[in-house]
Amino acid sequence: MFRPRLPHVAAILAALIAAVYGPAILHNEFVLFDDTVLILDNDTIREISWRSIRHIFTSYDPELYIPLTLFSFQINHALSGMSPQAFHATNALLHLLNTMLIFLLVRRITRDGWVAAAVASLFAVHPLHAETVLWASARKDTLSTAFLLGSWLAYLRFRDAASRRWLLGSVALLLCALLAKVTAVVLLPLLLLMDWYEGRLPRGRGLLIYLPHAVLAVIFILIALPGKTLALPILGPLETALLAMKGWVFYARALVWPSGLAVTYSQLTPIDILRVEFLLPAAAAVLAVAALVIAAMRGRAKAIVFWSAAFFLPLVPNALNNAKNGFIFFASDRYAYLASVGVLTLAALGVARLLRTMPYRSAIAGILLATSVGILGWRAKVQANTWRNTGTLFENAARQYPDFALAYNNIGGYRKTIKDIDGALEMFLRATELEPGFSRPFLNIANIERERGNTAAALEWYARAVAAIGTTMPVTPDALTAYYEYGQMLDGLGRVDDALAQFRAAAARDLPHPEAFYNLGVMAHKYGKADEAIVALERAVDLAPEFTPARYRLASLYAEKGRLREAYEALLDVQSRTPGYEQTEEHLRQLEGILGNDAAPAR
Incomplete structure (x- = not known):
């Protein structure tokens, strides 16, 4: 019987990825959503030098520790400058590599080449992965996953061949995965569960084989925590858990029925366990986890337990990534990138089991797989088009979430870049109506009026931007920008005391932010207040x-x-x-x- 081999599978996967993502790779632009901070305005990726490498290995992005990802951006820039096509093509190549590694991993664990080929094919074209492939800033997810999968496969070789070289290789690859994105810490529990699944979980001193992976995981968790300190206090533990469980149910649904996909999934209603949108997902998640724990304790349905855990575990580290610029999100497509392997493998194993005793099972399986790949590939192609530019990306988000102020603000920002000022103002005004506590659209309107020379109108909108801060949304570093720009305009008008008052107000907010004190120090120094400037800069x-x-x-x-x-x-x-x-x-x-x-x- 013919068995799928890696060269044949790789050729098919490459063809699928090229067909689905090829046009988007050639035509899509960078998007003004993290691409600005990580790539377009990031001077450290514009050179490969001791200074720039030292900087990326000793700083955050500003929240995440991703030095190897930033180094890959440096290589991209060195080879092709700021070409979005090159950045997207690199992501696509990493996605292809990941699909091949998934084929090898699933084939090794299930001992079924056809199941592995099916999982890899579905993974290659699933629309939930369009964000990871076509968002240049999602490089951290594709790169980290590649090293994590390589580490996992090396560990399997170590267990099969009892060769310490493979264990060292696994540890080295895990180090690279963690340097690309710290969420790779999930590999350790995955290895433990896999050894349990295969009936060779060590005991006593045998557990020391996990020590190198465990040490790396602890080190990188400690490294990652300082970068997340500004985001952690926004939600309490119960709210975080409820949001995470809602996200888990969403990902499971989206993997089976990928509709309504967007760049962000905003939580616009209160987070309350008594609300149906949280009660039902929480009940489903708790029951599912309880059933899996009971099955594991009884040693039953081990394949279901393992592959379900392979879905849940990669989602856990992202439970804290639920806030950005004061907005709350319950899901993000890229977080399901690695986790999707668990659901897809369960589905493939389930179909294979159902077809086991049926006549013409090979033909039926082929038809089902071809149909599924065709439908998912078409949906992925549609989703890829939403990533064409910032405007199309957030227009799609606004269609999915018509009351999401951030989407309209970002559409307005894009329209401003293409000189559609009236269209930009329309979007900014819509954002202020939807979320009066979101200062950024007020600030954007103020900047437009300032550029038009409408001083009185600009000052009014700057004042409204400042007044909005902290009213209905948490104070964030981005929100403080309103103080700085208002102060700069007042400074330009010669209203020195009023200008300084804005910079002092920014530094006095409950959120201690270094840039606020730096800006106050600069302004105080400018006007001869050296002692105040020194205190602020210190x-x-x-x-x-x-x-x-x-x-x-x-x-x-x-x-x-x-x-x-x-x-x-x-x-x-x-x-x-x-x-x-x-x-x-x-x-x-x-x-x-x-x-x-x-x-x-x-x-």
Whole structure:
């Protein structure tokens, strides 16, 4: 009997991915939704140097620790500049690699090449994965998944061949996966469950084989936590759990029936367990988990338990990624990228079992698979078109969620970039009506009026933007931008005290943000308030020790106040963190000439 082999499967998968995503790869643009921060405005990806590599390995994005992902962006830029086609093509190649690794993994675990081929084919064209393939910023998901799957396969080789080289390879690949995205910590529980499923879970000292993976997981969890501190307090534990369970049910439904897909799935109603939208998913999730635990304890339905866990576990780390710019989300397509393997494998195994005793089962299976791949591929192609540009992306989101203010604000932002100012204003006004506590659309209207020269109107909208902050939404770093831009306009009009008041108000918010203190320090310095500027800049570097511009300006202020030793030490810190920054080296030499031997111990 013919058995599917990797070269044949790879050729088919490549053809499927090219057919579904090829046109989008050639024509889609970057989108102004994380692509701006991670790629377009990110100077560190524009060069490959010791300075830039050091920066990506010692900073967040600003929330996630993803140095290897940023390094892949550096390589993209070095080879093809800021070509969106190159970034998207790289994601597509990683997606192809992942489908092949999934084929190998599922074939090894199920011992069924046809089931593995079916799972890989469905994974390749599922519309839920269009976001991961065509959003350049989702590189962290495709790259991390590739290394995670490679680590998993290497671990299997270690268990099968008892060769320590494969264990070391698995650990090395897991390290790469974690450097791409920390959510790869889920590999450890997946390995434990797989060994249980295969009846070779070690005991006693045998558990030490998991130690390297466990150590890496703990280290990277500790590294990741500081980057998420601003997002964690928005929801309590119960709200987070309810939102996560709603998301799990959504992903399971979307994998079976992928309709209503969008870039964001906003939670616009209160999170309350008594509401049907939370009660039913919570009940379903709790019952499902309880049934799986009972089955596992009794040693029954091990395949169902394992592949169900392979769906649930990859979703757990993303339960905390439920807030952005003050909005709450219950799901994001890319979070189901790895998790989808569990559901797809369960489906393939179920169909194979049903067809086992039927005549013409091979023909029926082929027809079912071809039909499923065709339907999913068509839906994925449609979904790929929504990622053509920022406008099409959020127009689709607004169709799915007509009351979602962020969608209209982002449509307005895109229309402004294409010089459709009236269309932009229409969208911004719609956003202010839907969410009066969302300051960004008020700010965008103010900026348009300012550019038009309508000073009075601009000042009115700036004041409304500031007044909106913290009323119905949590205060976020992005919201503080309204204070800065209002203050800058007041400064331009010569209203110095009013301008400073805005920067002070930003720094005084409950959210201690280093940029707020830095901006206050800059303005206070500008108007001769050196002592206030020093206090603000010291607070900025306390909050963010790696904030080089703040430390550099602080050194300048120390020098102005005659605190030369402190200025020298601040510049040394700048030089160690960001070699070659501005005129640091020149200022250090000048201070060494003044301080003389006093500078030598620090240098």
